[in-house]
Amino acid sequence: MNSRLTHVQRSRNVALSPDRPRPTMRLLQPDPAARGHYLIGVRPDTLGATLRAVGTPDFVGAVTEFVNDSIDADAVHLERWRADTGSTSGFVVEWLGSGSLRFTADTLRVMDVYYQDYCLADPLVAPLRGKAGTLLVQRHVEGIAQGEFRRRIFDEPGIEQECMLVHGNAHLQYALGLARTVGRPAFTMDELFHFRQMVDLLFPMFELHARSCAARRVASGTVNTASQASFDARLERQDVQLSRREHEICRLMLCGRSVPEAAQQLDVKLSTAESYVKRAFAKLGVRTRRELFDWVLVDC
Known part of the structure; x- marks a missing residue:
């Protein structure tokens, strides 16, 4: 890539745009x-x-x-x-x-x-x-x-x-x-x-x-669409039964969505989305998003 980086250091004087009123x-x-x-x-x-x-x-x-x-x-x-x-x-x-x-x-x-x-x-x-x-x-x-x-x-x-x-x-x-x-x-x-x-x-x-x-969104590069398939495969392999909403919110979190963003996408209240997360995590034996990522990546 040819993106140019220009580093700017501290100046002695700073002028405001001439078409803007002077601040008070x-x-x-x-x-x-x-x-x-x-x-x-x-x-x-x-x-x-x-x-x-x-x-x-x-x-x-x-x-x-x-x-x-x-x-x-x-x-x-x-x-x-x-x-x-x-x-x-x-x-x-x-x-x-x-x-x-x-x-x-x-x-x-x-x-x-x-x-x-x-x-x-x-x-x-x-x-x-x-x-x-x-x-x-x-x-x-x-x-x-x-x-x-x-x-x-x-x-x-x-x-x-x-x-x-x-x-x-x-x-x-x-x-x-x-x-x-x-x-x-x-x-x-x-x-x-x-x-x-x-x-x-x-x-x-x-x-x-x-x-x-x-x-609004979290991106880590940890889990991609292929890992969502791994998530589904491991659910089936370990016979973990998630409700439809629990399954949807886990997949959204694996895509980098925050819980509030997932709640908005699923059109549910934030408190309801948090309940889905809590129940899903309990069934999976994880406590955090980081552990959810690990659960998907570990083959056992």
Whole structure:
């Protein structure tokens, strides 16, 4: 792949987009005369709305509004990466959500495809996983090789610009991505510098949110469609009798669905889906999703 990574370091001054109103509050480094001094434009009401939304379904939308106060973005994506030695990729990717002020439904549709089929092998982000510190990268969309990935995720939705901010350590990282559609200007250096300084404000909120709110989708690369067949074969071999719903929810979890996402897909209440999981796990003798994956992979 020819994706180009551009790493952006801290700037001395950060300018806001000229067509946006100046914010009513600015957060400064303790010593404005210090080397590396920077400004972050923040509106108190938008920051307050984001803080109040932590742990709720409105959080990603609040982050989208917060970012757009300073940087125009047609789509905003939030994910978490966790090291997992049991995964073929070495990581579990959790899609915490995506937001857009203009194309919400289309953004969610495209990103559902991305996190189902492409996120583990994305040539931009795969090299970043497991790297400690803060990284800011840009994707050179024109440099992506022609193929299904480019067509479905960029060309058809009209995504022409993308940048991503990553922060964490070798075991746990959070990533915030911004995208612009065809015809929009490229991200400027001032915007990228400004984006880089959002780490200290936003990423602690991401951690709190992820602890209390389930991911929209989980991708680990551990179990694929063939493994679903192995799941069915082992159920038959060991004569384990699952109800239809118990069977469906286990298969969805093996596809990377979270329990809330499986509940939505099965059109049942979350509490009902959790009951299906509890009963199925008891019959299988497992306690966690990780043990469910292992149960499928172990031939006994």
